[in-house]
Amino acid sequence: MSGDLRIDGLKSPLAGPFDLSVPAGTCLAVMGASGAGKSLFLRMIADLDPNDGEVWLGASARSSMSAPAWRRQVVYVAAESGWWSDDVADHFKTGQKQDAADLAERFGLASELLQAKVARLSTGERQRLALVRALVGHSPALLLDEPTAALDQDSIGKVEQALKERLAAGLTMIMVTHDPSQAQRLGDQRRVIAGGRIEAAA
Amino acid sequence: MNPIILHPLDLAIASSLLVADAAISILLKLRLYDKILISSGRMVIQLVAIGFLLRFVFSIHQPAVTALIIILMVLIAAREAAARPERKLKHAAGFWIGLASIASATVLTALFALTTALRPHPWYDARYAIPLAGILLGNILNATSLTLDGFLGGVAREKSAIEARLCLGAGFWEAITPFIREAIRRGLVPIINQMSAAGVVTLPGIMTGQILAGLDPIEAVKYQILLMFLLSGGSGLAAAGAAYLLALRMTDPRQRLRLDRLK
Numbered sequence: 001m002s003g004d005l006r007i008d009g010l011k012s013p014l015a016g017p018f019d020l021s022v023p024a025g026t027c028l029a030v031m032g033a034s035g036a037g038k039s040l041f042l043r044m045i046a047d048l049d050p051n052d053g054e055v056w057l058g059a060s061a062r063s064s065m066s067a068p069a070w071r072r073q074v075v076y077v078a079a080e081s082g083w084w085s086d087d088v089a090d091h092f093k094t095g096q097k098q099d100a101a102d103l104a105e106r107f108g109l110a111s112e113l114l115q116a117k118v119a120r121l122s123t124g125e126r127q128r129l130a131l132v133r134a135l136v137g138h139s140p141a142l143l144l145d146e147p148t149a150a151l152d153q154d155s156i157g158k159v160e161q162a163l164k165e166r167l168a169a170g171l172t173m174i175m176v177t178h179d180p181s182q183a184q185r186l187g188d189q190r191r192v193i194a195g196g197r198i199e200a201a202a
Numbered sequence: 203m204n205p206i207i208l209h210p211l212d213l214a215i216a217s218s219l220l221v222a223d224a225a226i227s228i229l230l231k232l233r234l235y236d237k238i239l240i241s242s243g244r245m246v247i248q249l250v251a252i253g254f255l256l257r258f259v260f261s262i263h264q265p266a267v268t269a270l271i272i273i274l275m276v277l278i279a280a281r282e283a284a285a286r287p288e289r290k291l292k293h294a295a296g297f298w299i300g301l302a303s304i305a306s307a308t309v310l311t312a313l314f315a316l317t318t319a320l321r322p323h324p325w326y327d328a329r330y331a332i333p334l335a336g337i338l339l340g341n342i343l344n345a346t347s348l349t350l351d352g353f354l355g356g357v358a359r360e361k362s363a364i365e366a367r368l369c370l371g372a373g374f375w376e377a378i379t380p381f382i383r384e385a386i387r388r389g390l391v392p393i394i395n396q397m398s399a400a401g402v403v404t405l406p407g408i409m410t411g412q413i414l415a416g417l418d419p420i421e422a423v424k425y426q427i428l429l430m431f432l433l434s435g436g437s438g439l440a441a442a443g444a445a446y447l448l449a450l451r452m453t454d455p456r457q458r459l460r461l462d463r464l465k
Contacts (some may be wrong), residue, residue: 046369047456067456072371082366084377130366137370 002140003058005074005172007045010053015040015196017053022189024058024140027163027173029187031180037196038176039079042143045174046076057141057172075137079145079176081130083118088129096136103132106162108155124150131159141172148182160186205416217242260329268328272335276305279343287351289358290465295451296350303443304346308338311436319428337408337429338436341393345437349389349444354464356381357452364459374457375449382445389441393434400430 004023011017015037022028032038044051047067055062055074062070085091092100092114101111107128113121114129121129127150134142148156163186167173177183183190192199220242227234259267283304284296291299312334316322322330357364360381367377400406401423408429412422452460 048365048368048458050454050456050458050460050462067458068368068371068373071369075371076369078362078365078369080362082360082362082364084360084363084367084380133370 002170002172003060004056005045005141005174006056008054008056010041010044010051010055012040012044012049012051015044016051018044018198020191020198022172022174024172025167025170026188027167027175027186029183029190030174030176030193031178031183031190032193032199036193038193039145040196041193042076042145042174042176045143046071046074048076072137073139074141074143075134075139076143077130077134077145077147079149081126083126086117086119088114088116088118088121091129091133092136099136100132103135103162104129107132107158124152124155127151128155128159135162135166140170142166142174144173144175146176146178149178156182205414256328256332259332263328265324265326265328268326268331271328271332272308275335275339276308277301279304279308279339283343283347283350286347287354289351289354291354291451292463292465295463299444299447299451300346300350302447303440304339304342306443307342307346307436307440308335310439311338311342311432314435315428315432334432338432341433342436342440344392345389345441346444348392349385349441350448352388353381353385353445353448356384357459358461358464361459361461368457368459374453374459377459378449378452382449385445385448386438386441389444390434390437393430393437397430397434400426406430 002024004021006022007018007020009017009019018041020028030038030041040049043049044053045055047062047070057070057073060073062074083091089097097114101114104114105111109125109128109132113125118126127147131144131147148159151159160182163171163173167186173186175183175186177186220238223238224235226232227238255271259271280297280301283300284290284294287296290296312331315334316325316330320330320334357378364377364381368374396404396406406426406429409422409426412425413419451463454460
């Protein structure tokens with residue numbers, strides 16, 4: 001399943017309403033000051049916070065499926081990565097390990113890291129592994145919250161290259177970034193959020 | 203054997219130990235003697251009052267009065283259980299969750315004991331029902347408040363870990379089960395410690411009291427063993443009930459983690 005991501009009157013007491021459409025295979029880059037509501041926007045799409053409105057992926061409405069089924073299709077990767085076990089390996093399903101090792105290598109991560117303890121990872125390593133964890137699921141849509149904030153230029157390039165390939169293969173993506181040049185490089189559309197609302201095309 | 207009856211004069215002599223406390227407080231400038239005075243005064247008044255109240259309730263044989271007293275005790279315990287955790291739920295939800303789990307665990311365990319092991323006539327005899335409810339409540343309250351504290355603290359601390367699982371498509375119950383387990387485990391630690399230390403490190407209070415009151419040690423021990431079983435059963439029921447109710451409170455039909463329901 002893949003398709004356009006269509007956001008229709010999405011709102012909560014804190015942010016919105018948002019009305020947007022992101023065609024399949026493209027990236028919407030979202031910018032804005034800290035606290036403007038960018039993360040709230042992504043969290044509402046992923047149905048992590050209470051909200052009103054409808055989101056469509058292709059022909060399927062979010063309200064027509066269970067929340068876990070929706071979140072498997074439209075995967076949100078938070079700015080601060082979360083880990084529910086001490087070992088990195090526990091965060092990957094058995095069938096995903098090879099895929100994860102390949103992606104980790106592409107992102108400039110040593111393959112031993114997949115056998116390491118989470119507590120020993122640096123912030124940048126955690127961020128890249130959290131992205132690997134989301135990418136191995138091959139979901140049709142990704143919501144990325146500052147996915148390269150803790151990375152050096154070299155790693156940023158590697159991550160962006162992998163994302164571009166996924167976009168070319170049909171991925172629908174919304175990405176929050178503080179870096180205007182990254183928004184230029186990846187964003188097919190660019191928007192600014194201020195005060196919990198879409199302000200303008202950037 | 204007859205118990206040694208204490209006279210008011212005996213208690214007055216014992217209270218002279220408070221003078222020693224006061225002296226220590228003054229010598230070491232602890233500024234505690236007013237607190238010692240007030241708290242010991244409160245203790246005497248409260249206990250004498252409850253003694254007369256119990257004597258009265260035991261004598262009138264009114265099940266409704268017995269029930270009323272137990273309900274009051276349960277309400278106070280629920281309030282205590284909800285007040286202790288560091289993180290609290292909005293809209294007094296902690297009180298209601300505490301009330302539901304404490305009341306059901308206490309009533310179930312007490313009824314079980316009164317109809318099987320103890321069997322007084324009638325089974326609701328206040329002389330048995332009220333002290334039994336009291337000792338059960340003390341332990342069940344402890345288990346419940348530890349469970350509340352463990353669950354709410356754990357969930358608030360591990361928000362990003364729980365949401366990371368939800369974001370990858372896990373169901374809420376899959377993501378929250380480790381926290382339910384950990385909270386129940388925390389609630390049961392005190393009773394497990396009590397059981398393993400009983401008789402070796404400590405002589406439990408009930409047993410000591412019965413021995414001092416003249417009961418044969420073996421009879422006192424049997425009572426204590428029965429009580430320990432009841433307490434562990436009651437604590438387990440209350441901790442499990444509280445943990446599942448808390449988990450229900452922290453989610454919604456869209457399987458979100460509703461930390462906005464915390465204060």
